[in-house]
Amino acid sequence: MTDILADQTLGLKKRVQDDLHRIDELYRVGVEIEICLLDDKALPVSAHKLLEEMRSKFDVEAEYGKCQFEIKTAPISMHDLFSINSFFVDFIDHLEIAIKKVYKNRNVIPVFLGGNPSPDIFKRKFVTRKERYLKFYEWQKKFPDVEIEGQSFKPSDIATAIQGFHLHLQGLNPVYTTHMFNYMLSLIPSAILLGANSRLFSGKLFSIYEPRVFLYDHSEQQNSGFPAIPKYLDRLEDYINYIASRHNPENSNDYFGLEKDRHDDLRIRLNSPYYRVETRIMSVQPTPKEIVAMIEFFIGFLYRSIIEGRPLRPLSSIREDRSAVIRSGYNAKTHFEVSETIKTYLHVAKKGLKDLGLGMEYIGILEKRLDARTSPGQYIASKWESIYNGNVHQTVSEIVQSVWEKTKSNSPLF
Template sequence: MEDNSLITHAEEIKQNIHHDKKRNDPIFLVGIEIEGCLLNDKGLPVDAAPLIEASLNTKHPLDYEYGKCQFEFKTNPFSFYELSKINDTTQDFIESLDNLVRKAYPSQNVIPVFLGANPSPIFSDETIITDKPRYKKISEWQSAFPDAQMDGQTFKSNLIGTAIQGFHFHLQGKNPDYTAHMFNHILNLIPSSILLGANSRLIAGRTYSVYEPRVFLFDQAEGQNSGFPAISKYLDSLEEYVNYVASRQPILASNYYELEKERHDDVRIRITDESYRVETRILSVQPTAQELICMIEFFIGYLHHTISEQRPLRPLPDIREERMSTIRSGFNAQGVFDFTESIMLELDFAKKGLYDLNVNPEFIDILYRRLENKTSAGEAVVNMWDKKFNGSLEETTVEVISEIWDHTKKNKPIT
């Protein structure tokens, strides 16, 4: 990072971190970001702008995303004691979304889709990118990267973001050092998060052999600006993370906070004047609120237990290797440890951590069930596609997303 103003700001951030060592902020405050997309009853993308504009004066305002057919819903932070309230809030959002879609598109049958990838067969040119300066600049930057390849299919790097949807959540640390510990331990969860949270095998009108195409393609679309953090060792301090972020070339950023947001890593640390928090970005959006909350329970419980017990961290090269194997092969991946046994241990750690926090785990059994059945939401969608496929991509797409939307509205997990 050569911009002097960015360097100066990064140094100011490090000074603030030093002064904040003794902070004792509420731990594990949770804020979530849910991305979705809109298709019509022909399986074609629908411009989300009318829906977003109609939502702005409601209690569940939406925001624009990279693709024109995409939208994003965010919540304010909740205490970790209120995870059931996040479930209720998300379900309330889904109910209001159902009504708002009808009002925003009175002459169309529009279906919201909460999959990690856009299943529409239409995935072709720059007209599907949201017409805003920031997104146009990102598109221009990504266009310099080679096309991505998957199962013999070519994807333009600058269009991949229009066809993938994630589930991001923020967890607050009580001080800078604790936040660095959270970051380190979350890195250990990345392979299992992919394995249990994959939900993007149906993309661009077909299913693929890759277990989690959303991550596989995005890694290619952004070169070294996304994926597993490009660190050589675990963080000893939060200042080291600031140095890591500050070493990157900016795309649009004019200060450290903006540069931080331009790092599309699996997990990143967000620093503000008010808080220190980690943001997970590895997960695909899940079809239902329960399937979203079970992932939060997994992370919070695991972090509390492993940090409190000072559990050892695994070698970063092993995690990187398992991450790539899991993205490609899922439960068929070969890891340093037996995946089933190691993930069962992580889930048990998480459940114990939740009980130690006096939190009754409500939804984590969804993940135990996925592990036992060696499946994920993405695998369930593939099975759904295979059963319904009638030779027409458009008709099958609509049948699949309609069934998934029914699960979403009923908050009935598909796994």
């Protein structure tokens, strides 16, 4: 460990001790979603000119792939979750107008799916020319190709085709935030199962349930996936030690750089005056209602579980469920019946929402998915099987435009 990192680590641990009894606003919500652009021929479209048009009204940034971009919300009270739906409805309206203005001679469609479906996404280098992304690209070039169902992908290309949904939730203080992290680990398989939508990836419909997560895990070697912790956190300082222990000569000497570059399913963020847990495992959802449904699920489950002191499942069991769900979805075979576990978690979440005096306007979307044993990815797969005519580009284009109509009308995919 470098002197800089050691000093930062000690400083953060002192801050945690000083803040043990503070009371911050609980479950203040921040959302980041990633979107990609294709045209009506299913070809990737650079998003950089669009960002110039959108920045005056929204917090948008370029992403790793040139055809990707990210939109962030400001922190929002959990009592105003309806405003997240309204925010994204407004954003989608402005996005449609801005696209028509920027791409006058091209029919460009925003894609709210976790995997880029374009057959051309890997045919040339689509990495944004930004120091952090180029460094990441060079680092991943050293890794062997990732193979999935007879196809090989270069690790340095994979992130150009992956779009996520990052949810930030604020804790009361360091102690409560540690509990949040521990219980959120239990929700990782549920979030994958209910929100998967990347089966159509790079022009192929894969049989694996969520290729996005499989590819991302393998492209980053040991730098992403389920947190590599040996046991649940006893205190927040354990997480600080975990992040500091990931230092090696090729990555950042700075704690916050290590924190940012650690692409685990969950992260505790200490880069602001507040204590937050960020989940990165979810795929971007096709509609605003589906985004809020996931938020309701997390908030309700966490609140009720922490109040009750629900027993924590063995980490090995959660890891097993995660791997099985990525590959097999509702057909996953583990020591536990995954669907029954999620049914219980949804019930717990609804109790928690009621305890908090929050509405349950959108969580029913997830219950319907569970009852029907489906997800947006299954919707896409069914669409592919019904319209595929041998022309991959045309079929991808039709599916993308169909999903975009659902996105604009805020009609969830079941």
